[in-house]
Every structure is written in C-alpha cells, then in structure tokens.
Amino acid sequence: MTDTLISSDIDFEVDGKHTGYLRLPHSVHRSAYGRILIPAVMIRNGDGPTALFMAGNHGDEYEAQIALGKLCRELEAADIRGRLIILTMANFPAAQAGTRTSPIDGGNLNRTFPGNPLGTPTEMIAHYIEEVLLPKCDYFFDLHSGGSSLYYPPTLLRGLGHSPRERDELINLQAAFDAPYAWVFTSGGGRETKARTAMGGAGRKGVITLMAELGGGGAVSPEVLALTERGVRRMLHSIGMLPGYEPDATNGTRELTITDSVVAYDNGLFEPFCDVEDEVKDGDAAGQIHFPEEPWRDAKTVRFQHDGMVLCKRVPGRVERGDCLFQVGSDL
Numbered sequence: 001m002t003d004t005l006i007s008s009d010i011d012f013e014v015d016g017k018h019t020g021y022l023r024l025p026h027s028v029h030r031s032a033y034g035r036i037l038i039p040a041v042m043i044r045n046g047d048g049p050t051a052l053f054m055a056g057n058h059g060d061e062y063e064a065q066i067a068l069g070k071l072c073r074e075l076e077a078a079d080i081r082g083r084l085i086i087l088t089m090a091n092f093p094a095a096q097a098g099t100r101t102s103p104i105d106g107g108n109l110n111r112t113f114p115g116n117p118l119g120t121p122t123e124m125i126a127h128y129i130e131e132v133l134l135p136k137c138d139y140f141f142d143l144h145s146g147g148s149s150l151y152y153p154p155t156l157l158r159g160l161g162h163s164p165r166e167r168d169e170l171i172n173l174q175a176a177f178d179a180p181y182a183w184v185f186t187s188g189g190g191r192e193t194k195a196r197t198a199m200g201g202a203g204r205k206g207v208i209t210l211m212a213e214l215g216g217g218g219a220v221s222p223e224v225l226a227l228t229e230r231g232v233r234r235m236l237h238s239i240g241m242l243p244g245y246e247p248d249a250t251n252g253t254r255e256l257t258i259t260d261s262v263v264a265y266d267n268g269l270f271e272p273f274c275d276v277e278d279e280v281k282d283g284d285a286a287g288q289i290h291f292p293e294e295p296w297r298d299a300k301t302v303r304f305q306h307d308g309m310v311l312c313k314r315v316p317g318r319v320e321r322g323d324c325l326f327q328v329g330s331d332l
C-alpha cells in the first residue's frame with residue numbers, strides 16, 4: 001500500500017549520500033499550496049542491510065535528534081555497507097515546536113500507527129513510515145527520551161523476539177548499544193498486534209526493532225548524548241553497516257521488566273523521596289503530594305507496590321490525578 005500523498009526528494013534505490021525532505025501537502029490560510037518539509041537523509045553503499053534510525057517521534061525528546069544529526073554530517077557513503085535512512089524530526093511539527101504531540105492536529109505519532117494516507121498530518125506520517133519506509137528495512141531503531149514530563153537513565157527497549165534468530169539479534173544489538181539498562185517487554189509487541197506504536201508497525205512488517213529511552217526532562221544531558229552517539233555507531237557496526245568502526249569494551253546492561261507504575265491520585269505538588277536508579281521495596285514511601293492551596297492540609301504519601309529499581313521519574317513538580325510519578329523495574 002503506497003497510496004501516500006507524501007513525496008520524497010530522495011530516491012532510496014540510488015547509491016551515495018542523499019539529503020532532502022519528505023514533502024507532506026498542508027494547505028492552510030497563510031500557504032494555500034504549502035508543504036510540511038520533514039528532513040530525511042539516506043546513505044547507501046552497495047549490498048547490505050537497510051536500517052532506519054528515527055528521532056523526533058515525540059518532538060520534545062532531544063538527545064537522539066542531536067545524535068542522529070551528527071551521524072548525518074559525519075558519515076559518507078564510503079563508510080557504510082548497505083542503506084542507512086535517518087529521520088531526525090519524524091513528527092516534524094511536534095519536533096519544531098518542542099512538544100510531544102503535533103501542534104497542528106494534536107497527534108501523538110507513537111499512538112497513531114498504522115496511520116492513514118488521507119488523514120491528519122500525524123496520521124499521514126505514521127502511514128508513510130509503516131507502508132513506505134519500514135517495508136524497505138531490516139532494522140528499525142526508534143530513539144526516544146522521557147520528554148518534558150519524564151526522565152530515564154539511558155535504557156534500551158526490546159521485545160523477546162518472535163523466533164530464536166530474532167531473539168539473538170535483539171540481544172546482540174542490546175549488547176552493542178551498551179546502555180546501562182534494558183527494559184524488556186515480556187508480552188505484547190508481536191507482529192499480530194494492533195499496537196499503535198512505531199515499534200508495533202515495525203513488528204507488522206517483520207523488521208527487527210529496538211527503542212530507547214535516553215534521558216529527558218525537557219533538556220539534553222551531555223552524558224546521555226555521548227552514550228547515544230556511541231551506541232548508535234556500535235549498533236551499526238554490529239550489523240555490518242559500519243565496518244571501519246572499532247568498538248571499545250562494553251560496560252554491560254542490566255535487564256529489567258516494568259513491574260510498578262506509581263500514579264498520582266491527587267492534584268498537587270509532588271515531593272519525591274527517591275531518584276532514578278534507587279532500589280526500593282514494596283510499601284516504601286515514593287513521595288508526598290502537597291496541597292499548597294490548603295497549607296493546613298496534610299500531605300498525602302504515595303507508596304511503591306513492588307520491589308525493584310526506579311527506572312523513570314516524573315520531572316515537573318506540579319502533578320495531576322493520573323500522572324505517572326515513577327516506574328519501577330525488576331530484574332528479568
């Protein structure tokens with residue numbers, strides 16, 4: 001199904017380094033025949049796998065946008081075996097605004113797959129990725145962070161694999177990326193699923209796929225950015241696409257599965273009692289929600305409900321009912 005209205009400056013079948021735009025028709029008051037120009041880079045050199053690296057799926061997740069931009073500028077066709085496709089600002093309107101969702105249509109790209117070729121801009125982008133780009137790919141790397149509201153230490157995300165070969169590939173890529181943590185999905189994410197994520201789309205197309213959560217909190221961390229740049233090159237090397245790269249020794253990855261999400265049941269101001277990477281026990285106080293509008297009212301304690309390590313925390317101090325405050329991971 002290639003009935004997309006998005007056209008590409010880039011011919012994905014031609015060797016060499018190509019830069020340009022995916023052109024999404026967008027007719028608005030100030031520009032009757034306007035286009036949304038989504039930057040794309042394709043570097044191809046002969047036979048080899050095809051890998052799509054994507055940042056800006058959520059527009060307020062910055063580390064990978066920078067890391068992949070550096071990769072675009074540093075790599076030439078002679079460095080590559082196969083075909084490398086890079087999107088630095090996948091949901092371009094969101095990335096340009098620095099917001100998780102698109103200011104044009106409110107769309108959350110990573111909840112929009114498989115998309116719609118005749119839908120909103122976000123739906124059209126999801127459809128293009130799933131139906132035009134992913135069918136070309138052997139590998140797909142969807143690089144996120146915690147965005148404006150959450151923070152993760154560098155964490156690779158993967159499924160268990162649908163076959164022994166896929167499982168081995170995922171484990172090899174996880175080792176290559178060499179983040180301190182991996183969040184392993186022990187259920188879901190299968191090819192048969194109706195997952196609305198880019199990872200779900202890749203699964204439907206039979207593409208080996210990994211995600212990552214790389215920092216966040218609405219900022220860019222130099223340490224996380226350096227680890228991202230290193231990890232991307234190491235993964236490319238491990239699949240044979242960057243033969244001249246010499247990887248250094250690994251530090252090792254702790255595999256976790258998420259067992260607890262601590263949620264706010266009150267509106268207020270959150271005082272956390274712990275930080276990411278802390279070990280916690282079932283029943284431990286995670287923090288308190290304060291009510292500064294009624295300073296005479298007792299703060300309400302929020303508790304963990306599982307043993308494990310704090311993998312993710314909320315960043316903004318103001319919280320509302322339903323906000324995720326912490327995620328806890330347990331060793332796989």
Ligand SMILES: [Zn+2]
Pocket residue numbers: 057058061110144145147
């Ligand atoms: Zn994200």
